Amino acid sequence: EPEVTQTPSHQVTQMGQEVILRCVPISNHLYFYWYRQILGQKVEFLVSFYNNEISEKSEIFDDQFSVERPDGSNFTLKIRSTKLEDSAMYFCASSGGGLQETQYFGPGTRLLVL
Amino acid sequence: QKEVEQDPGPLSVPEGAIVSLNCTYSNSAFQYFMWYRQYSRKGPELLMYTYSSGNKEDGRFTAQVDKSSKYISLFIRDSQPSDSATYLCAMSATGGSYIPTFGRGTSLIVHP
Numbered sequence: 001e002p003e004v005t006q007t008p009s010h011q012v013t014q015m016g017q018e019v020i021l022r023c024v025p026i027s028n029h030l031y032f033y034w035y036r037q038i039l040g041q042k043v044e045f046l047v048s049f050y051n052n053e054i055s056e057k058s059e060i061f062d063d064q065f066s067v068e069r070p071d072g073s074n075f076t077l078k079i080r081s082t083k084l085e086d087s088a089m090y091f092c093a094s095s096g097g098g099l100q101e102t103q104y105f106g107p108g109t110r111l112l113v114l
Numbered sequence: 115q116k117e118v119e120q121d122p123g124p125l126s127v128p129e130g131a132i133v134s135l136n137c138t139y140s141n142s143a144f145q146y147f148m149w150y151r152q153y154s155r156k157g158p159e160l161l162m163y164t165y166s167s168g169n170k171e172d173g174r175f176t177a178q179v180d181k182s183s184k185y186i187s188l189f190i191r192d193s194q195p196s197d198s199a200t201y202l203c204a205m206s207a208t209g210g211s212y213i214p215t216f217g218r219g220t221s222l223i224v225h226p
Contacts, residue, residue, distance in 0.1 A: 004157075033213075041218070042216050042217070042218050042219070043158065043202065043204075043216040044216075045213045045214070045215075048213060056213060089155075091157050091158070102148060102160055102163050103160075103214070104160060105150075105157035105158045105159070105160075106157050107156055107157045108155075108156065108157045110155070
């Protein structure tokens with residue numbers, strides 16, 4: 001069964017450093033998403049991406065964040081100048097033919113900013 | 115008022131029990147309703163998906179939507195220890211943003 005994969009599974013970084021989280025969505029999916037989940041809190045939407053551009057973003061997704069689809073398979077989230085409060089689980093998701101299609105989540109990257 | 119409310123639990127039941135998990139919501143534009151299961155330190159896994167009102171059954175799982183009450187439920191029959199996880203409801207609207215809004219999740223513990 002096809003699945004979304006994410007690397008790394010864990011990332012520890014120093015405050016102020018840049019991190020890149022990587023995702024490989026399901027191969028025939030067209031819509032890609034990033035979410036985060038701070039420990040013990042709700043899953044929160046960050047950004048959606050379609051046709052090589054951002055289609056929607058939340059207020060969390062400020063200039064510190066960027067997304068890219070550098071090739072035909074990878075989807076990345078870059079966090080510049082990380083802050084302590086960026087520590088969270090980051091989930092990538094993808095969906096098929098339309099925005100109303102259900103989203104399939106990857107296993108997540110646990111980011112710890114020290 | 116929060117858009118999606120879900121009791122975080124934990125809900126502890128004996129093996130074989132019928133489990134009822136619920137969410138309420140305030141946004142009447144929500145039309146798509148989803149239940150995800152999330153094991154500890156893993157990504158959410160889609161369990162059930164319904165559109166608008168009504169019931170949907172899949173094996174031991176039944177999802178119900180009551181739009182008039184803005185209330186959705188997930189029932190698990192013959193619960194198993196392997197069902198122990200956090201269950202997240204999520205919902206989205208039509209005609210604009212389909213981005214799901216999640217509940218906090220209910221932690222379920224099924225003990226043998």
